[in-house]
Amino acid sequence: FWPFWKLIKALGDEDRAPRLVVLENVCGALSSHDGKDFAAISSALSNNGYRFGAVVINAVHFLPQSRPRLFIIGVRKSSPIPRALIASGPEGEWHPSALVEAYGKLSKRAQSSWEWWRLPAPPARTSIFADLVEDEPHGVTWHTAAETKKLLGMMNPLNLAKVEAAKKAGGRQVGTIYKRTRADGPNGEKVQRAEIRFDDVAGCLRTPTGGSSRQTIMVIEGKRVRSRLLSPREAARLMGLPDTYALPKNYNDAYHLAGDGVAVPVVRFLAEHILEPLLAAALAVEKKAA
Incomplete structure (x- = not known):
């Protein structure tokens, strides 16, 4: 993570920080080193101008493979977040107890930058x-x-x-x-x-x-x-x-x-319901400002 984050910070120093940062990892990242690893990543996002949150998505909703994965999604604080993308609190399917517990161990500053991302119910899987x-x-x-x-x-x-x-x-x-x-x-x-x-x-x-x-x-x-x-x-x-x-x-x-890859329909689902709406909102603001 840290070599990657060094590149993101360098882009920020050049006023070219990406609007979105999306990280994927195994769910063990929530509890490794008693949650300190997840807290460090969260602080890095918060301290460098990102609002962020996380979801856990199991590929089994889309494909016949048991593959739960953690996705951390950060958006620049200067970019708007459509209200429809934010839940009032953790939602069971996408925010399991391990994620809620990891959130509870974050610093107050990181928690102040946290968003509970909202996703619709997964589609019915059609293959075995x-x-x-x-x-x-x-x-x-x-x-x-x-x-x-x-x-x-x-x-x-x-x-x-x-x-x-x-x-x-x-x-x-x-x-x-x-x-x-x-x-x-x-x-x-x-x-x-x-x-x-x-x-x-x-x-x-x-x-x-x-x-x-x-x-x-x-x-x-x-x-x-x-x-x-x-x-x-x-x-x-x-x-x-x-x-x-x-x-x-x-x-x-x-x-x-x-x-070592990411399940294609999982990322497509995430893109459709969170990433693309976030980018569209950001581009609309930039277009209006121009």
Whole structure:
């Protein structure tokens, strides 16, 4: 943040400060270092001429991926803010308790520059994860029967029960798996577990820093069970990228692009309901002044 903010301050010194500053981060940014990181960012905005606020938006409202993210939106104090964009206080969907708690730890000066941004209810999602899965994936291959058996062997009884239920459900069932280290070995030791979900939603995409950070899918059709890594194109679809979007040829590069990105429809929603109205109001004032 600080190298970025140094650039913003330099623009301000040249009377070229941007009308809007929008930051995106994981929701852990609200509580890291007991909220001091979020407070420092908030003070930087407030002390440098910005009114600001934050919202938490989960991509699951728009795409079949669980991906809550924090968006901090700052607007120059010289720019007008349409009244319709401001809520009287926190609104549950967009201002969860962690955000309200982080706001409570801000300095009085930062709180005086704070706005509770108002957003409409999210649209109804029209897709499920299975809709995005490729029948003939590119960039990955299906696991061997032995590899799938090993994956099943990493599941605890609860997750194995989910697989059995999917077999009995009939049709084509698609689940997503992440490998996690759990302290549930026979003697309480830490072991790597494969945890599966069949709720038509993928887990949050990550950057491929290790084997467990790559998401695996399991396709069950009756008694037939197959598994493989999530393909680069499937990862891109989970971020709202069209199939015409050119992906890096290297698997890790393509997966990193998705895991480190922002979900397209989330940003479009934010732009439509907050960013574009703010810019339009600012430009209208500047045009009138000219």
